[in-house]
Amino acid sequence: MARSDPTASRSDLEAALIEALFTQSPVGLHLLNTDLHVVRFNTATALARSVPVEDILGRPFTETYGLVEPDEVEALVRGVLASGVPAIDRIVRLRPRAAPEREHRFAVSVFRLQNDRGAALGLAAAVVDVTERERARQRLNLLAAARDSVGRTLDAGVTCQELADIVVPDFADTAVVEVVDAAMRGEEPPLAPLPAGVQLRRAAFSSRVPNAPQAHPVGHIRDIPGPTPYTEILSDPRPRVVRLNADLPWLAADPTRAQAIHAAGAHTLLITPMTLRGAVLGLISLYLIGEADPYDEDDIALALDLANHTALCIDNARRYTREHTIATTLERRLLPDRAVPQTALGTAGMPIPSEGAVGWYDTIALPGARTALIVGEIAGQGIHVTAAVGQLRTVVRSLAAFDLEPDELLARLDDTASLLAAERASLPSGDSLHHEVFAATCTYAIYDPVALTCAAASAGPPTFAIILPDGTTRIPDIPAGPQLGAVDRAPFAANSFEIPEGGMLAMASPSTRSALPSDPELLQRPPVGADQSLEEILDAIVSRLLATDAGSRAAAVLLARPRGFPSDCVATWQLSADPTATATARHHVHAQLATWNMDEETAFNTELIVSELVTNAVRHGSPPTELRLIHGRTLTCEVRDTSPAAPHLRHARTVDEGGRGLFIVAQIAQVWGTRYNADGKTIWTEQTLT
Known part of the structure; x- marks a missing residue:
């Protein structure tokens, strides 16, 4: 101008x-x-x-x-x-x-x-x-908030609820997140298209409407009836916007969900699949109520981004759940399912959560009413450590069946540990396990209620305490042996000690990281009533351990309380070395079993077993010969002599006049074996009592 x-x-x-x-x-x-x-x-x-x-x-x-x-x-x-x-x-x-x-x-x-x-x-x-600008900014803020807040934990249910709480009310009036139940339990999610009948779990729900109606509560598991948009999206995983009204024919296929939709007054549904690497993990349903604007293409893109991020977080949680389930299941199987009932010993054990090791405890019934008590641990964490614990526990149970002395059993167990250490050292250098030193410890003790003694040996620094009736403790002298699988293959040493009447034995896992303090106060039992159970005493001791630095280094604790073996349940006879010993032994056994009110079949079988064992001892053993019967949870027969030579089971030929004794014994007895000691050997059998 x-x-x-x-x-x-x-x-x-x-x-x-x-x-x-x-x-x-x-x-x-x-x-x-x-x-x-x-x-x-x-x-x-x-x-x-x-x-x-x-x-x-x-x-x-x-x-x-x-x-x-x-x-x-x-x-x-x-x-x-x-x-x-x-x-x-x-x-x-x-x-x-x-x-x-x-x-x-x-x-x-x-x-x-x-x-x-x-x-x-x-x-x-x-x-x-600025409508489009503000919508774009709102979408970016919502996506940023989801990436910051969704998936902060490795819990799939929490992750889904975090998403539902973020999208309501800024992006939806009501949000429902449903996840394939197999994925929630840690299993591999199925690939698309999902077959009919796949179970979905309602993992999260959120609504801006107070007391909003729900078709199903959170945690409900079911297969979605079809055909509906929900089933269509599971077979054809792509987002869909559905206008909701009462005339839609597919609502009749899912009346429960239809009733909730009508009660809430929802008019628009945006349903988005959660997919990852071709697998369908679930779906997200977003509902609009009242005067909310319908969803457009940009909203669909945002919903897909949110679903993809949530699917990744759920998959991370699923993998963790799977690994955690495997590890905890494996670790749980390492512990005794229940305490083995013993006539003269009560036990209670507990694993202690530890950052540096996986521990275990076990009790094994041995012949002669004895009980083996085991506490051990392996340094490290993870499934591979838990699996190694399972291997050692299996070996201990197998070796215990041979009725070995504690030091001899640990020597055999050390051979297995050395093999596991060599396998770990031979792994490729890129394997993280290759650089971890195999370090394992174990304490093995055998309690004999008849002799009232406990023999023990330890691979690693032992943690023993005898808790006296007044609550004070006494530490028995148990030599510390080398750790299992160590380069130093020094021999193990065993020692025996007595547990006074009314006392208890407390065992903690020998620490592979550093020895627990030998301060008796750590295992001292607080004053308790005479009727307090072992479990209650164990809880008090573990609480005391966890309150100290020692508790962070222990991985398992085991308590054993002798109950006193009844003297009238044990019968012992010294036998002569002449041929009449067999008849004498049968006479003693017949009279004793009548006193114990044994049935005729058990009495006949026991007399036959004693005849064969005593005959072998007289013919092939060395005097003196001793016969002992123990009436506990089983009927145990023991024949002891001073010869180190043990009989062998063999199948006699038809024309042989002998060689069938042990074969007959093996058929009649539930189990039999040989136990060696410094004075000779003991042949024993066990029979199940009805």
Whole structure:
């Protein structure tokens, strides 16, 4: 204008500018008087073209465009008129009368107009449509919040609930997350398409509506009836937007869900699959209620991003759940299912959570009413350590069947540990296990209720304590042997000690990291009543251990309390070395079994077993010969002599006149074996009592 008309005044230019702004500018300009009525507005904007001029001019601005929150906007504008402080880029929500089904957002800047004396003349408002910008910003904020907050734990249920809480109410009015039940339990999720009948667990639910109706509670497991959009998305995993109304035929296939949808008043459903590497982990259902805008393509893309992130988090939780389940199941199987009932010994044990080792304890019934007590550990953590513990425990049980002395059993166990250490050392250098030194310890003790003694040996520094009836402790002298699998293959040494009547034996796993302090106070039993159970005493001792640094280094604790073996349940006879010893032995056995009220079949079988064992001892052994019967949970027969030579089971030929004795014994007895000691050997048998 200045070039075309050099004589144009400044006022002319300003008038032309104002005219252009109100007729051609894309920015919505509004001129309001002090009563907040519209005096003039920009007719070039799309918003103004959708409303007749007579519905805007001269009317209060809060009644013109369908403001969602008119009272709040009026308060904002009156504040600018009163203070003169402009309001810049305030976001205002409205629903245009021409298209009320979709909400728009506008950035509004309001300025006060005043004369030279500062008196208010009115207001100028600049309005810019920022609907798409705000929606994009909201989507980015929601996605960022999901990436920060969803998947903070390795719990699939918590992860799903975190997602549901984030999308409500900013992205959905109600959110439901359902996960394939196999994936929730740690198993591999099935590949798409999912077959009919796959079980889904409702993992999370959230709604902005108080006491919103639910088709099924969280945790409910079921297969989804079909055909519905939910079953379709499991077979064809891609997002879908479904308009909900009462006339949809598929609602009849799932009446429970249909009832919840109608009760909530939902009108739009966005259903998105959670997939990862071709596998379907579940689905996310987002519902809109009331006047919420329907979902568009950008919303579908956002829902898919949220589903993909959640699927990755669920898969991480699933892998952890699987590994944790395997490890805990394996570790649980390493512990005795239940205490073996013993006539003269009560036991109670407990593994202690430890960061540096996996421990175990065990009790094994031995012939002669004796009991083996084992406590051990292996340094390290993880499934491989738990598996190694299982291997050692199996070997100990196998060796215990040979009735070996504690030091001899540990020597054989050390051979297995050395093999495990060599296998670990031979792993490829890239394997993390290759660099971990195999370190294992074990304490093995045998309690004999007849002799009232306990023999023990330890691979590693032992932690023994005899808890006396008054609650004080005494530490028995047990030599510390080398750790299992150590390069130093020094021999193991055993020692025997007595447990006084009314006392208890406390054993903690020999630490592979450092020896536990030998302070008796750590295992001292607090004052308890005479009727207090072993489990209660064990809880008190473990609590005391965990409250000290020693507890962080122990991995298992085992208590054993002798009950006193009844003297009338043991019968012992010294036999002569002549051929009459067999008849004498049968006579003693017959009389003793009659005293114990044994049935005829048991008495006959026992006399036959004793005849064969005593005959072998007289013919092939060395005097003196001793016969002992023990009436406990089984009937035990023992024949002892001083010869180190042991008989061998063999199958006699038809023409042989002998060699069938032990074969007959093996057929009659439940189990039999040979036990060696410094004075000779003992042949023993056990028979099950009805």
